[in-house]
Amino acid sequence: MKKIRISAVSYTNTKPFIYGIKTTDFVNNIDLSLDIPADCAQKLIDDKADIGLIPVAATLNLPEWHIVSDYCIGANGAVASVFIFSNCEICDVRRIQLDPQSRSSNNLARVLLKNFWKIDPELITDAEDYTNSSDPNTAFVQIGDRTFGKAEQYPYAYDLAEEWQTFTGLPFVFAAWISNKPIPSDFIEEFNTALKFGLDNRQKLFEELPHRDDFDVEDYLLNKIDYDLTDKKREALYLFLKYIKDLGV
């Protein structure tokens, strides 16, 4: 039988899952690749993967999708790795450069700009000077490991999971394990067992992770990223998709 192809996010937040997959026999059942979130999504859209840890916003580009796990990349309040970084207050922002690696957080920024902050800055995709604009009213969205240690470097750093919680009272789901076709239930069961093994053994994983003086990786993986795809997170996911559709673009 052909191995099931799985595309997972290449960031630190996914390392507990990868630890679980690689330290159990489950790794032999699959063809695993590590990709930036935008590419995880594209692989599922192009049917180059069967399961992906994909940005939930990308489900809107899939004709068929199924949530195959009770685990996700989520947050209950501040996530500490998804920001709008800015030199001016959000109400004075005129342009926002979007993160080319993101699909969920770019859309989360758009949803919050329109419905929470109620401002309408110009959105810039593929900015040539991404993260480096000399214009004081240009801010940027950034996700993942590239944000570690940066929150103190900008006059304003808006944690988008925290802002979403203030706006809706809900947690947030950035990425979920999603398939583009039905997957056999025994495979799903083994997959979830491997993911749970990784989450349960985060302390072991920490022995392998490099220490950073500017960012508390252990706190991030134990307390900031919230891995359980609870009913509240599912509610948040569908509400988020509705808000994206209402943007009408």
Ligand SMILES: C=C(O[C@@H]1C=C(C(=O)O)C=C[C@H]1O)C(=O)O
């Ligand atoms: C919390 C994060 O969640 C991520 C954000 C994503 C997005 O914006 O599309 C996709 C996958 C997740 O890895 C992060 O990467 O910092």
